[in-house]
Amino acid sequence: MLIDPKNKAFKAALFLIEATNFNVFLTGKAGTGKTTFLRYIRKYVKKKMAIVAPTGVAAVNAGGMTIHSLFHIPPSVYPANDPRLRSRAEPDRPGVSIRSHFKMSQQKRKLFKELELLVIDEVSMVRCDLLDVIDRLLRTYGGDRYLPFGGKQVLFIGDPFQLPPVTPDDQWELLRHHYESSYFFSALAWKAAQPKLLELQKVYRQRDLSFVRVLNRIRSGEQSSADLALLNKHWVPADFNYTQAGYIYLGVTNRDVDRRNKRELKALDTPAHTYIGLVTGDFKPSDMPTPPELVLKVGAQVMFVKNDIGEARRFFNGKIGKVIKLEEDRITVDCSLQGGETNDPIVVETVRWTKVRYEWNAEEREIDEIETGSYEQFPLKLAWAITVHKSQGLTFEQVFANLNGAFAAGQTYVALSRCTQLEGLKLATRLRHGDIKVDPVVKAFADDFADDAEIEALLDRTTFLAHKEEVEEILQKGDLTAAVPAFYALQQAFPEFKEETEALEFTILAAIKKLQ
Structure with missing residues (x-):
């Protein structure tokens, strides 16, 4: 599967997913290649990954599971102060907590713990409270409870200008006291995660x-x-x-x-x-x-x-x-x-x-896709x-x-x-x-999408970080003969990041002095 070399936003998003742990929101007009990007990372990115979508048909098309299936979320409304999302039961609702309401097997807990990348496709149809439930579950079962989504990298894909999440009036009445809107970007987890916003600009569908x-x-x-x-x-x-x-x-x-x-x-x-x-x-x-x-x-x-x-x-x-x-x-x-x-x-x-469904393979130390059903x-x-x-x-x-x-x-x-x-x-x-x-609300949110200059800067920075990490890995192995030329090549290629390489330079010079 080939990448369009002129599509800077596509390349920037790919660098962020492959070389960093930043959360990413990839959006774009209809026909700009959001589905193509998902297929690409599914095939080529090596991170331990799970793909989810809000509906069954969307999940089948994305090659993943529904959100409710992966996370065992019973259909409901989950306001931000819901006792079912608390880390421990409170006196006003004894016996009610996130662990009592969302039952997770040891296998599922292990999967969440080892998960590196969560992809949420068609995120425009994901309601704010559902995104917060995902966040709480990953904090509880998946890793660091002090970090958004338990410290997992999340890739959100969708176009907020398309159809909004379905929110009946009676459900919004329960949510409106906690959220500015029903959209995913009003979720508390979204604001905490601070995803990088990238918009695919080049339209491939329309020829006119x-x-x-x-x-x-x-x-x-x-x-x-x-x-x-x-x-x-x-x-x-x-x-x-x-x-x-x-x-x-x-x-x-x-x-x-x-x-x-x-x-x-x-x-x-x-x-x-x-x-x-x-x-x-x-x-x-x-x-x-x-x-x-x-x-x-x-x-x-x-x-x-x-x-x-x-x-x-x-x-x-x-x-x-x-x-x-x-x-x-x-x-x-x-x-x-x-x-x-x-x-x-x-x-x-x-x-x-x-x-x-996704299961953790302890022997191979990777996430397996297990077929649970088929339709011919x-x-x-x-x-x-x-x-x-x-x-x-x-x-x-x-x-x-x-x-x-x-x-x-x-x-x-x-x-x-x-x-x-x-x-x-x-x-x-x-x-x-x-x-x-x-x-x-969507229009105001869209004002934050990255422009060409920001994408160019982001592309440069993510490329720099990837090369810097390579030099650090060489240095950790103690191979100075390879680390020194790699470091100076990094400095020459990215002079604008000189301050960020000073600590690395000091480490290399100290190692040389010790060797001498």
């Missing part, structure tokens, strides 16, 4: 630079009337036949989307075929990327829900096509409606998703319509968006940014300024 600029302004709520006028040129009348044209419909409610998919499937006069998914072990319906009973007909519009792992890379998560042949053990999909493609039809076979099914689902919420993280070439009644912050931005190009976008209703909602 003018569209990218419009999306950037919509993301931050700074869109102009000219931006809306440009987008509204893509409004189409109510009789637009999006199914015939191969577009996917993005709606804001489940009811609207389900009704459309059922109606379109019923309208096809071809025979229905039902494909039953194969489940082994622990794999809940809520974790499944595609239905356990997949009902399809020839002519159905479908969406791939997994990236092709073959060399040809014939499909990706979010690619749209039409079923042209149904057989017992394979399905043929034609994707030629998208973007003028003339590729051959894709013959699809079942694929396998796995769920994992065709990587397809009906896709005449999906909700904006389910579309987060996906990429489409042709989108028909109905944003009438958009109610959540970031909803309009998520819908529009799923599309790779402006020419592939159609709108069911004309956009108004009121349809674009940005939470001012």
Whole structure:
């Protein structure tokens, strides 16, 4: 897997993860490579690592576990003064403490103790109190109780401008006395951890630079009337036949989307075929990327829900096509409606998703990924319509968006940014300024993201620290013949850090004097 050499933020984040113990928040606009970064570190970084995400589908896609599964967190609301988070029981709630409420096996305690890097993907959907529970558990079972997250390095990945955490009114009523907002960055642990904030800037998903600029302004709520006028040129009348044209419909409610998919499937006069998914072990319906009973007909519009792992890379998560042949053990999909493609039809076979848990391997002294369940099914689902919420993280070439009644912050931005190009976008209703909602709390938080100058300085510093550590290791081995030239090479390469090498220089000179 290659790294874009011009992507400074990507390189800076990688240095921080590999060469330091700093906590890192990696963010970026839709399509800037956050998922690519996660795949890269999962494959190449050698630290003892666990990957978690807030939902089952997100965890399966990230190759990890849900937060609740790894940390054994019962679904609940956890205010900052909750007796269940106290290190020891108090007289007002005898027998209630973090150890009594969160039962951890010796195996899990060992895993937390040896853990070096915790990755939290899709952190924008993690509620503030849940992040604080993770912090308390790692302090209790994982290491240093005086350090955030028990002294473990944490990599947060996500975009706060996308959809916010789900926080019903009754739950927020319990939390609002302790937190400024429901977002992860309002957690007490976040403020204590002081993560380095890095924003990936280069957009890889969209090819149209003018569209990218419009999306950037919509993301931050700074869109102009000219931006809306440009987008509204893509409004189409109510009789637009999006199914015939191969577009996917993005709606804001489940009811609207389900009704459309059922109606379109019923309208096809071809025979229905039902494909039953194969489940082994622990794999809940809520974790499944595609239905356990997949009902399809020839002519159905479908969406791939997994990236092709073959060399040809014939499909990706979010690619749209039409079923042209149904057989017992394979399905043929034609994707030629998208973007003028003339590729051959894709013959699809079942694929396998796995769920994992992390265990400490005492013999090898490493964290093992143990498969706990699997799910085999065709990587397809009906896709005449999906909700904006389910579309987060996906990429489409042709989108028909109905944003009438958009109610959540970031909803309009998520819908529009799923599309790779402006020419592939159609709108069911004309956009108004009121349809674009940005939470001012998120906007204020985003002002702290590192700019290019800060990223450059951070990249220099993390590189320096990595080389300095190498010199110190050589010196600890007593190899002065190697330490001296390595030290002077360090000084020449990083003259701006001269003060930080003075103590190391003194140690080397003292060792030379002693040898003489």
